[in-house]
Amino acid sequence: MATSDGPPGGTGVAKGTQTMLSDPQLDQFRQLGHLTIPEVFDRRTVAGALADIDSWSREFLEQISEEQQRWYLEQADTTGTVLRKLDEPVFHRTLLRQMAQSEQLVGSVEQLIGPGVSVFFSQVFCKPPGLGGPKPVHQDNFYFGPDDLDATLTVWIALDDATRENGCLFYGNGSHRGPVYEHMAPPDEPYNLQIPSDQVDHYPMTPAPVPAGGISFHHGNTWHQSSSNTSSRPRRAIAMHYLRNNASLIKPALPYDPSVVVKIS
Ligand SMILES: O=C(O)CCC(=O)C(=O)O
Known part of the structure; x- marks a missing residue:
């Protein structure tokens, strides 16, 4: 994985937007297990993040190994825009780390999981x-x-308008109050852990569209999924996984590298 930083630049929170969460917003998170806040990062920050991801993607594709192609590409083709994902943007990229550290965002994260947090994976x-x-x-x-189970939080930042057509997230409302279910992975995709298909009807899944620059927060237990992108527009997003500092990952299903943890507060 490339580790060089992108272009310098500050982050901006959308002008006039209140990003610390109100009591009704906190109640909504407690009821549903997720919460969408439409305007958090301003256009300049989103454009800077996309430009940085673009150059990082090009660097990554130039040196991608055959083994990585299986997991990181939508198909085994290193041309064009078929990269599926990149790991650890908060650790590797200055601008994206600044987004994770933005005062208003961290304030909201601490309202949801408590004070003193780190990003352990992104x-x-x-x-x-x-x-x-x-x-x-x-x-x-x-x-x-x-x-x-209440010490993890995913902050999902939309860099394009995320809609039903281009594959926004869907959530199982209230599923965060239930247990953690056993997951299975297809034999050829050991990292793609999922709730077995005979159990997925347990919660109806509700779409959560998010405009570019907005955030969807979800509790670590909340059932979620996303559909295929059937549109002609990309659906780029950053998922930042926060952990309260006094909690630990004691039974991770995949290995999480402790050397890339970024302490935020
Ligand atoms: O963006 C997606 O399609 C999946 C995101 C996800 O599973 C997560 O953020 O936990």
């Missing part, structure tokens, strides 16, 4: 037009295995 999802495949129903806490 991902860029590219979902290219026409090629971006679905992400099946899963719970992040099955992947992460924390000792406190």
Whole structure:
């Protein structure tokens, strides 16, 4: 994975937008297990993030190994825009780390999971037009295995308008109050852990469109999925996975590298 930084630049929070969460917003998160805030990062920050991801993608594709192609590409083709994802943007990229550290965002994260937090894992999802495949129903806490199920939070930042057509997230409302279910992975995709298909009807899945620059927060237990991108527009997003500092990942289903943890507060 390339580790060089992108262009310098500050982050900007959308002008006049209140990003610390109100009591009704906190109640909504407690009821549903997710919360969408439409205007958080301004256009300049989103454009800077996209430009940085673009140059990082090109560097990554130039040196991608055969083994990585299987997981990181939508198909085994290193040309064009078929990159599926990039890992650890908060660790590797200055601008994206600044977004994770923005005062208003961190304030909201601490309102949801408590004070003193780190980003222990982060991902860029590219979902290219026409090629971006679905992400099946899963719970992040099955992947992460924390000792406190309320100590993890995913901050999903839309870099394009995320709609039903280009593959926005869908959530199972209230599923964060249930247990962490057993997940299975297809034999040829050991990282693609998911709730078995005979159980996915347990919660109806509700779409959560997010405009570019907005955020969708979700609890680590909340069932979620995304569909294929059937549109002609990309659906790029960054998922930042926060953990309260006094909690630990005691039973992770995949290996999370402790050397890339970024302490935020
Ligand atoms: O962006 C997606 O399609 C999947 C995101 C996801 O599963 C997550 O952020 O936990």
